[in-house]
């Protein structure tokens with residue numbers, strides 16, 4: 728038996744459009760993001776990939792995109808599990824900063840190290856910074872000392888995999904079609920695990936906004952086809968290029 732898994736990065740957000748580092752800042756999707764969420768619904772319906780359960784982060788852009796994708800294929804009623812472990816990578820002191828300005832100020836090497844290296848986190852954010860989530864009640868369950876103030880991709884893998892094993896794999900094992908709505912870097916962490924991508928090679932992987940990525944998984948929950956399949960490959964290719972070039976004016 729194979730299991731069905733759909734990964735969906737949120738639609739374009741207000742801060743994606745403004746080219747700002749977002750991380751855990753809770754910005755919504757914009758008009759384009761809304762259209763992407765609705766288009767995702769059409770793609771799921773066309774393929775007959777109807778989710779039985781949704782796992783989402785605690786961030787509005789993922790929750791809102793999920794609602795649009797599910798509403799449009801009449802699956803707005805399915806059970807939902809929300810967890811901070813699916814959140815975007817915490818971008819530390821870069822949260823709220825302009826990507827182009829950061830690139831200009833620190834140079835391409837440092838900029839790409841912060842954006843795409845596996846184990847170099849950006850500087851930590853001050854807990855009282857205007858873009859810090861340290862006092863946000865939605866994270867009250869995370870012991871204060873463990874609440875992230877910055878994260879590299881390695882940290883995201885470490886906090887995401889326990890959730891994958893304990894909550895998502897059991898749903899897949901029951902034969903449910905699982906939809907995960909999350910973020911560029913939390914999905915990069917999951918794809919790294921699924922496809923066994925090396926710490927170096929993961930730097931070259933970018934996830935487009937709003938386009939479902941479908942994985943059929945074998946009995947060990949490994950992809951039948953490495954890399955899965957975007958339901959709209961052409962749009963995915965164009966969007967991946969745009970994500971890659973963020974920061975360049």
Ligand SMILES: O=C(O)[C@H](O)COP(=O)(O)O
Pocket residue numbers: 747748749750751815818842910911912970973
């Ligand atoms: O948090 C962000 O700014 C984006 O969602 C992901 O940004 P990145 O592609 O620059 O890592």
